[in-house]
Amino acid sequence: MTPDATIMRAEDVVKRFGRLEVLKGVSLEVHSGETVCIIGPSGSGKTTFIRCINHLETIDSGLIEVNGHLIGYRKQNGELVEDSEKNIAKQRCEIGMVFQRFNLFPHKTALENVIEAPVCVRNLPKRQAIQEGEALLARVGLADKRDVYPGKLSGGQQQRVAIARALAMKPALMLFDEPTSALDPETIGEVLVAMEELAHAGMTMIVVTHEMGFAREAADRVVMMDEGCIIEEGTPEHFFTSPDNDRTKQFLSKIL
Amino acid sequence: MLAALEWHILWQRIFHPDHVFVLALWRTVYISVLAQLLGVVLGLIGAIMRMSHFLPVRLLSGLYVLVFRGTPLIVQIFFVYFGANLLFGLTLIPRTVNFGAFTMDGAAFAGIVALGLNEGAYMREIIRAGIDAVDKGQLEAARSLGMPYRLAMRRIILPQATRFIIPPLGNEFNSMMKNSSLVFFIGVTELFGDAEIRYSTTFKPVEYFLAVAFWYLVLTTVWSVIQAQIERKLAVSERGDELSFRERVFEAWAPVAAWGRGAR
Secondary structure, three states: OOOOOEEEEEEEEEEEEOOEEEEEEEEEEEEOOOEEEEEOOOOOOHHHHHHHHOOOOOOOEEEEEEOOEEOOEEEEOOEEEEOOHHHHHHHHOOEEEEOOOOOOOOOOOHHHHHHHHHHHOOOOOHHHHHHHHHHHHHHOOOHHHOOOOHHHOOHHHHHHHHHHHHHOOOOOEEEEEOOOOOOOHHHHHHHHHHHHHHHHOOOOEEEEOOOHHHHHHHOOEEEEEEOOEEEEEEOHHHHHHOOOOHHHHHHHHHHO | OHHHOOHHHHHHHHHOOOHHHHHHHHHHHHHHHHHHHHHHHHHHHHHHHHOOOOHHHHHHHHHHHHHHHHOOHHHHHHHHHHHHHHHHOOOOOOOEEEOOOOEEEHHHHHHHHHHHHHHHHHHHHHHHHHHHHOOHHHHHHHHHOOOOHHHHHHHHHHHHHHHHHHHHHHHHHHHHHHHHHHHHHHOOOOHHHHHHHHHHHHOOHHHHHHHHHHHHHHHHHHHHHHHHHHHHHHHHHHHOOOOOHHHHHHHHHHHHHHHHHHHO
């Protein structure tokens, strides 16, 4: 794979909730190794867009490809029809997702959370999964918490376990849906450090965030969304020093 | 009035039960347990059918609950045992049902089926509520990890739903043990039937029914202790604590001890 191969391509994605159009034709390309931060006011469609990328939401028109595969749909007689549960599940193996509210499995320990999908979905031998899982927990700084249940972990620790859990499937793309919004201020830092480490290690990442510090430090590209459209995109420098769009300026002046 | 009681009958029924009585007790236990198991299985199937994308499957599940929750249990028991024979002249359930390794009285078998069918309608609602009570984010997380729906259900959702299902399930089983007395009316001599037969030959209803009430109370009390243990264990694994048996006993006694101290 060439370094700038396209990992994710969204073309004219439209999504409606009833009569409300939340995505009005969003197009975005993300290349291998890139970290793209999506920012914008709440209600702008950032979260909906990122959820469409692994088909947690259906889309009403347009298309999304990850690694060259259509996500959630297949072509049939020139039209897109929703794919089977099994195929969608297979496509999702390529896409890791980290949620705002962690969504760790409360009945499983940190390590069990991490090895669950590799063992049950990828059919990895348990011993190998445990080895890899321990390495991942060590990578996010939680080697000593391997046998602890999520209920006993702080928010920041839970989110780091969630990152390790998503990484365990060796995804080509990682999606982060406001990963620090539900955290206490003092634990935000440890999660951002883990994400920065991941970005520097060359993971392809799409991050919906309000953490402008993270966007400035770790992002290769920043995308601004408003009212269901991408209104501006560019490098962090461009974005935080001389944005073109008035709404971007307004938003940044409020948040910075 | 109390003096008219023949206490020795009551005493004998409680402290020196004969083998006929023990057999009747055993019937009540196994009929209740098997019917409850059948009810859980049917309830689970019904709950899963209710979530189907296919409308007729959902309707079937709804019809099942409508019928079995909306008609008297005793009528259902009669229909299961006699219905096919009276309506179509078919013998669905023979006098003795042969399972290869063991045989079972046909009436007891019909009783288990009827009680289980009835229970399944209630269990469907309990299981559905339990599944609904699991945070929606859990299914999303499981799916985002590439788990197909069924796998996510089996590995992630149902284990968590169990915590919500167990307490009402315990109450259901408590009712089941008492409702199982209705199978006497299709000729199964279980706990209630045994009392009924004894009283009809001795004309001592109060003694025999008091004794049988005592034995039902024993069954439900034993069950409530077991249920409390199961719930405690579930709560412990949910919190992620690993308590030793000694600590658990101590913890169970703590409120009682505190109450004792307060009373003094």
